Amino acid sequence: MPELPEVEVVRRGLDRWITGRTVATVDVLHPRAVRRHDGGALAFEADLTGCTITAVERRGKYLWLVLDGGESGALVAHLGMSGQLLVVEAQRNDDPHLRVRIGWAPGRTPQRELRFVDQRTFGGLFLEPLVVEPALGRTVPASVAHIAPDPFEPGFDRLAVAKNIRRKRTGLKRALLDQTVVSGIGNIYADEALWRARQHFARRTESLTSPQIAEVLDHATEVMSAALTQGGTSFDALYVDVNGSSGYFSRSLNAYGQEGEPCPRCGRFIVREAFMNRSSFRCPSCQRRPRVPHG
DNA sequence: AAGAACTCCTGGATGC
DNA sequence: TGCATCCAGGAGTTCT
Incomplete structure (x- = not known):
């Protein structure tokens, strides 16, 4: 978490x-x-x-x-x-x-x-x-040393990372969660970034252009930056700062944990699906399943 | 050798 | 009420 x-x-x-x-x-x-x-x-x-x-x-x-x-x-x-x-x-x-x-x-x-x-x-x-x-x-x-730079590090090259992801020929969310490709993104911010980018988690990376993938990375960076200003995301007392206080970003989530809630963009109900042994949340309208799925 | 499967762990929620 | 089962999931290790 x-x-x-x-x-x-x-x-x-x-x-x-x-x-x-x-x-x-x-x-x-x-x-x-x-x-x-x-x-x-x-x-x-x-x-x-x-x-x-x-x-x-x-x-x-x-x-x-x-x-x-x-x-x-x-x-x-x-x-x-x-x-x-x-x-x-x-x-x-x-x-x-x-x-x-x-x-x-x-x-x-x-x-x-x-x-x-x-x-x-x-x-x-x-x-x-x-x-x-x-x-x-x-x-x-x-x-x-084997962990890739995160998007806030000076050494982070968004286009180089995007090209790397494209070469991986895998599912988009799988690539976002791979800490040896780009670090810091977990299940919550991956789902939020994909929602913002209107992408399906199983979209094949080689079917996107490098600039398109770089845009997804930008969305991930922006949503994590916004969460940071709110003190992070807390669902319960499990995540707290060093003084024991919770963050407030959970109220700003658009997709993660929002099963059955209307998509803030189009009103369709957010669905939950199992992917990579964990839950993925997406809007079935804004984030359509690709014709060539999986990865 | 890349990628999938497996493993670690606890407690709150759910089901009967 | 109580017991069993499920579920959350990051990342290292093992297997294919």
């Missing part, structure tokens, strides 16, 4: 609250939360303790805290389906699905701490070295 706008809201909150702080204590309450860390929970606790957060960066849905200017690598975070990074007063009661607690060296009062809370445990935290991407000149964690 957290896609690019939601992760960016969290990144901004973390940047404001924890940049410059030094880790004093690390407490892993559920080993699965650090399953991607080399060496497991004990190594995670030992490796992170003593590090200072010098920056908070993001690519797509991946977020990372630069440690000691990069000298100690980065603490990578992926929120998965239900992950939350919360900055809360240390004395507050533990959250029901608290997985990792990170305490700071004493500083401002009240004393706060960083908590990773994750109901469905698809998300996780892990430390990794940073690597330089030759093509872009950007420094990213090793496991983020």
Whole structure:
């Protein structure tokens, strides 16, 4: 559920609250939360303790805290389906699905701490070295190197990505969700972008021109930008910013989750269909099924 | 080797 | 009321 706008809201909150702080204590309450860390929970606790957060960066849905200017690598975070990074007063009661607690060296009062809370445990935290991407000149964690730039990165070339998608010869939504092609787009914003572009999710990419695909990418960028100004999309308490507040973009959705509601453009009822083991929402009039389907 | 299938997980909603 | 089943889905891994 957290896609690019939601992760960016969290990144901004973390940047404001924890940049410059030094880790004093690390407490892993559920080993699965650090399953991607080399060496497991004990190594995670030992490796992170003593590090200072010098920056908070993001690519797509991946977020990372630069440690000691990069000298100690980065603490990578992926929120998965239900992950939350919360900055809360240390004395507050533990959250029901608290997985990792990170305490700071004493500083401002009240004393706060960083908590990773994750109901469905698809998300996780892990430390990794940073690597330089030759093509872009950007420094990213090793496991983020295979993730393509998101539309808000300086290295994002919309026409080059469009040409790449066209060459993939696959279904349009499948391409939008492929994080190695363009990152940050998940099920919600893919459906919203397709609705805005009046395209069907199964439309073959090779049947579109590169400028047409670039337009779909522009719609995705615009809808994510609009969501960001609303604090992201929240359907329940599962997605929140670092202070626990929900975003408001769910009220602006035109297609996603709108089964049985009238299309805001034409009034036909939005339908839900299974695609790629997940729900896809579309207007049956504005987004007609292509004659050569699937992909 | 690209792409489909499978897997991880919990709790709220739904069905009988 | 209570128990069983379904469903949400990102991304790494395995299979074809």
